[in-house]
Amino acid sequence: MTRIIMHGCNGKMGQVISRIVEDDKDAVIVAGIDVNDNIANPYPVFTDMNSIDVEGDVIIDFSTAKAVPSLIDYAKSKKLPVVLCTTGLNDEQLNIVNEASKEIAILLSANMSLGVNLLLNLVKKAAKTLTAANFDIEIIEKHHNQKIDAPSGTALAFADSINESLNNEYSYTYDRTIVKAKRDSKEIGIHSVRGGTIVGEHSIIFAGKDEVVELNHNALSKDIFGVGAVNAAKFLSQKSKGMYDMQNVIEGN
């Protein structure tokens, strides 16, 4: 039985995880953490994580970037692994996470779905083949109107995955209104749309002379992230330290 501490338990994803875990005989949420205890949950909720008085095996985090450093401090003090799903972390916050992985196990992934994690590999092959034929690369992401960070963590992960396959020679352009010049061939344009209840859509567009190749992922429900996060928690609860991603969970190593 994997005992989960849910950080950001009263948010949209926290509530998805709560529902998924209720039907999972191999996992249980033993405590939740959030800024307000304003939702009825079938587990105790703490607004101060240092007051948690139950034992857990792993933390799942879907909260907000600025909450991550104190969560990492807590996890280090309790030697607890963290499945870190929050996006929009700045360099300083990412550095704290990377340093902590020398002491505890951390799984950092901007997208917990199987489809996106498959696509993160497929875009590398497409990028190598198509940029050799001078195709341009643009990424468009669409999300609901409650999302705080832009571009999405997933869009950045796609850009990073592509860039890695191209010897990190590409720069990222987020706003063409300030560029005032033609597109550079070695850039990846990244664009954000926000509206309504769109769960999460990502298009990676390779545009060449007289042809366009587009790879798409559409999330039809937040459950795909929740299922991935619970699987990741079961996987990570067995690890003592190091940095992991969803590829490790999918491959079981």
Ligand SMILES: NC(=O)C1=CN([C@@H]2O[C@H](COP(=O)(O)OP(=O)(O)OC[C@H]3O[C@@H](n4cnc5c(N)ncnc54)[C@H](OP(=O)(O)O)[C@@H]3O)[C@@H](O)[C@H]2O)C=CC1
């Ligand atoms: N990796 C992945 O697959 C996915 C990642 N995400 C990411 O997860 C994060 C959360 O998403 P979502 O659930 O939609 O967002 P929500 O805003 O719905 O939920 C976040 C929750 O965290 C709470 N919170 C804020 N500050 C703190 C704090 N200091 N300590 C504890 N809890 C806090 C919020 O409270 P309050 O509302 O009062 O501020 C809220 O209840 C985002 O960064 C999002 O991009 C989302 C989906 C998938």
Ligand SMILES: O=C(O)C1=N[C@H](C(=O)O)C[C@H](O)C1
């Ligand atoms: O905030 C969301 O909702 C999502 N955020 C993640 C991101 O920033 O990539 C993943 C998913 O697309 C949903």
